[in-house]
Amino acid sequence: MLDVRGVSVRYGDLQALWDVTFAVRAGELVAIIGPNGAGKTTILKTILGLVRPAAGSIDFRGAPLTRYPPYDRVARGIALVPEGRRIFPNMSVRDTLELGAYTAGRRADLRPRVERVYDLFPVLASRQRQAAGTLSGGEQQMLAIGRALMADPALLMLDEPSLGLAPVVIDHLYDRLGELKGRGLTILLVEQYVAGALELADRAYVLETGRIVREGAGHELLADDYIQKTYLAL
């Protein structure tokens, strides 16, 4: 579904990505793990079109993406849950969700979509009139995911959904991600929470200082010596 080939990204003199190549097949959950500053967020921003690659190509559903601006890529079925949630603090939960379906157009019937999000995260239904800024961290993350799902994406990209959340909340979120995966949604997950991400992922890539240094099935990497020593402190 998504084919990233030889992508390099530069921020001025600084090269953030070096010849990054990876793929996400339909129905897969692929994780990209790595330390701070490895370039994980840059990969997602490049896929969404917020950052222009200096070299390389990105294909989505068989067609090259590089020429399209971000809003066209969203309309083509790519959704991003940004790092740090980036909810709209003054907007109600319900309004946020409806705005998430922005690309569906003004006449679309959004109720079934909203209901699907409430089924996944029932707590959002009980908070629907509340301003998003008053939600807890975990609820904000659920809202950010719900907002992305409202666009009915073919590919859901998540940027460190576990950031700043309590372990029990992370467990709950990952259960929901597993549920989405079970429904056949294609997911690209960027994480520093390596154990959880590898457990859930079909396949994973390890990104360090802008280069992919390892790849494999989630459970393989989980058992890998290097990963265990560097990321899991085992």
Place this chain on the structure above:
Amino acid sequence: MRRWAAGGLQGLAVAAGAGLLLALPQVATRDIVTAVFFALIFITLAVSYDILGGFLGYLNLGQGAFFGLAGYVLFILIVKVAFLQHLGPAGPALAVLAAVAFTALFARLAAYPLFQLRGAYFAMATFGLMLLLGHLITNLGGLTGGAYGLYIPTELYLPLRPAYTLALLLTGLSVALNALLARSRLGMGLQAIRQSELAAAAIGIDLFRYKSRALVLSSLPSALAGCLFALYSGYIDVQNMLGAEKTLFPVIMAMLGGSGTVFGPVLGGVIVRAIDVSLKNYLVLPVPALGIYGLILMCIGLFMPQGILPFFLRRRL
């Protein structure tokens, strides 16, 4: 129920205010009507400024550029295009339409360079744009009258009474525009951009298109206000059309009353103009009027950083 009651109360207050203002010329002195006319002009500037400042969260220090540019285009057309002077009232009306259209086009084109910038850089660039316009007008003397300014024939002056009524209508339309915008798809998109550009892009909003639409929409009432002001004055120069107060007062008014709310800029405008008029005409103080403004702004910033209206609305909830 309470929400309905509050909405009804607000509607009643607006209707009562509009009725009072409409009746004002029948009962008040010429001085007071003139003062309210100027207040309405400034309130329109503040309300239209707030489309960018409040909804989109971009500090536009060049709102006065739309005001001044429209006034100049209007006068240049009236002075240089001879047949417009022989059409009666239709002449100036046509010229106003052309001036507003030109200003909107200017706003659309200015969007390209301006929205490459954010935050303080955007604010500086908008201010610079207005200064640039002032310099251009000063130096293109053949067209603009340069430092001497431009006059229109006295029979084309807009008398106070119709000018006042038109200003009242314009202010009402400007407020209505913001109220509609607050509920529209465009308005929701602008508020999303204000709260997070990244998230707004991630849900598929075309950031540039939305920002430039906001800029063009905000230019329209300001341009009309510039035309009204110019037609009433009968004389324009860089100082009265593009002076710094045309661009700074709207910002102060919106912030004071409550940026991002529909009636905040109106309230702020009333307060600032009331202070201004009383300081200049009625109270004689040993300190300059600007010192008083500064003091008020500091107090608002310290105690009501969201502005007066949000402060009291939150209190009630």
